[in-house]
Amino acid sequence: MAVNNPRQKIYISLLFLFIPLSFLYSANSVAVLHFSGDGFSSSAARVQSDRFRYVLSEIAPFNIKGTGQSLQYNIFNKESTIYEKCFDLACAVKTGQLVDAQRVVMGSITRDSVQFHLEVALVSVEMEEILRSRERNYSGELDNLEAEIDSLVLDLFADEINPAIYASRFLITDEGLVPVEIIDDDEFEIKYVNHRLRAMLLSATMPGAGQIYSERKRAGYSFIGTWGTLAILLGYNYYKYNTAKNNADNLYSKYKNTDEPEWILEYRSEVLIEEKAMHRHNNNLKVLRNMCYLVWTANMVHTWKVAPETTIILGTDVDDDKVGINISIPLN
Amino acid sequence: MNRYLHTLFLVLMLLSCETPDYVLNNDVDEYIQDLEAPALFFHPVKAEVSLNDTAFVQIYGLDIDSAAGMHLQVQYDWGSVSLDTVLADDFFAASDDTLLFFNDNDGTVDIFLFFLPNEVNSISGTNALCVLVFTTLSLGESELKFGSDTKVVNPRNEKIQISEFGKGSIDVQ
Numbered sequence: 001m002a003v004n005n006p007r008q009k010i011y012i013s014l015l016f017l018f019i020p021l022s023f024l025y026s027a028n029s030v031a032v033l034h035f036s037g038d039g040f041s042s043s044a045a046r047v048q049s050d051r052f053r054y055v056l057s058e059i060a061p062f063n064i065k066g067t068g069q070s071l072q073y074n075i076f077n078k079e080s081t082i083y084e085k086c087f088d089l090a091c092a093v094k095t096g097q098l099v100d101a102q103r104v105v106m107g108s109i110t111r112d113s114v115q116f117h118l119e120v121a122l123v124s125v126e127m128e129e130i131l132r133s134r135e136r137n138y139s140g141e142l143d144n145l146e147a148e149i150d151s152l153v154l155d156l157f158a159d160e161i162n163p164a165i166y167a168s169r170f171l172i173t174d175e176g177l178v179p180v181e182i183i184d185d186d187e188f189e190i191k192y193v194n195h196r197l198r199a200m201l202l203s204a205t206m207p208g209a210g211q212i213y214s215e216r217k218r219a220g221y222s223f224i225g226t227w228g229t230l231a232i233l234l235g236y237n238y239y240k241y242n243t244a245k246n247n248a249d250n251l252y253s254k255y256k257n258t259d260e261p262e263w264i265l266e267y268r269s270e271v272l273i274e275e276k277a278m279h280r281h282n283n284n285l286k287v288l289r290n291m292c293y294l295v296w297t298a299n300m301v302h303t304w305k306v307a308p309e310t311t312i313i314l315g316t317d318v319d320d321d322k323v324g325i326n327i328s329i330p331l332n
Numbered sequence: 333m334n335r336y337l338h339t340l341f342l343v344l345m346l347l348s349c350e351t352p353d354y355v356l357n358n359d360v361d362e363y364i365q366d367l368e369a370p371a372l373f374f375h376p377v378k379a380e381v382s383l384n385d386t387a388f389v390q391i392y393g394l395d396i397d398s399a400a401g402m403h404l405q406v407q408y409d410w411g412s413v414s415l416d417t418v419l420a421d422d423f424f425a426a427s428d429d430t431l432l433f434f435n436d437n438d439g440t441v442d443i444f445l446f447f448l449p450n451e452v453n454s455i456s457g458t459n460a461l462c463v464l465v466f467t468t469l470s471l472g473e474s475e476l477k478f479g480s481d482t483k484v485v486n487p488r489n490e491k492i493q494i495s496e497f498g499k500g501s502i503d504v505q
Contacts, residue, residue, distance in 0.1 A: 248352075252354045255356070255358055255361070258358075259359075259360050261360055261364055261394075262422075262459050264358055264360050264364070265361070271356065272356075278351060282351050
């Protein structure tokens, strides 16, 4: 099919230009998975993996795929346990394929009584092989563990580190290489996003919203549907209750003000009928209210379970308000 | 977070309605509820009128089933009040014409009511049978009650059992 329109030709040319560029972008990317912890809390291991990712993003000349929300959610949706506890080759390769990374860093931190054992490995997603791995033992306070993490970054990526960036970001001290304190650097931001709190608040306001926020859309829509159905039933029963109450009030007023026996008897029976309807619908309202309690509570518990934990986002141009944005940190 | 949860909980707690209680205590109704249906009774039970005035007292049938004719015998204090006339009321209104005869004899009035059949040949329910119109002659309370010959029949001229006969009075003040 020939393309004669010049504008179409420009679009097609741009398309062919962007396709290889996007491949180039993903081909030079490294995903740093959360480290697994043994004798070490998952949160603490995550902090160290965030540190690893941060330092790597500062000194390595390639795209670091990190804890961006959409990446994390996508992985959560598919095989969250793999992502959380990933420290084997097959898992790392699979995760790397999921996040479209060329290489994957996986790590583990083991703590016995006084010593930390750090182990990281660089995995080629394409070759499905461990390219290299590094180990390190550290005895001391947890505070200084970050320095060991920094050293591991240097060890694992020594051959690939951009010398210029490397020189600007690390100082040679008596204790060896020490990363320059760059936390306060204007171009970098650290943001703590409490996704669980956000999801809980959303779910408290509108059941199901927190699940949708947490990318559990099917469950979210189910809760919203259930809540909506309950709301419709509540509305219907309230309408019927209100109608019966208005009728009963009207008839009761007539009943009180008449003295003709035939009308008194008629109003009496109608008041009783409307009163019965009113009680029936009010009982329905109570049952529905209790169901609302149950659904709301189940919704909150479910939200708590599925909501992602606090995420630390490091990097430039961080926009954590956009749910689902893909956070990656290109250095160039 | 807790503040939000507490607020929401309170809102949900308020999602139930206060159901009003209707106290069915109309005086006439309380009197009727005490009657054992089917019954005949006077309305008003106690007619309060002035001396030399006119008292209208209705006779009601309560939950009468398939009535086609009636003989209502009413006894009153002859001398205290005098009967002016008896008028047919709504009970047999479905009839083309209600036949009513009455015979007043020194404090006892015999009233005969007949339903003239058209599409139906009897009437059921609660309604006013007739109106007694009295003129008050002296002060005090005079009693109204049904005589022993009172009876209600169905289209086959079979007697309908009346469980209770109410009493009434005319209080001349």
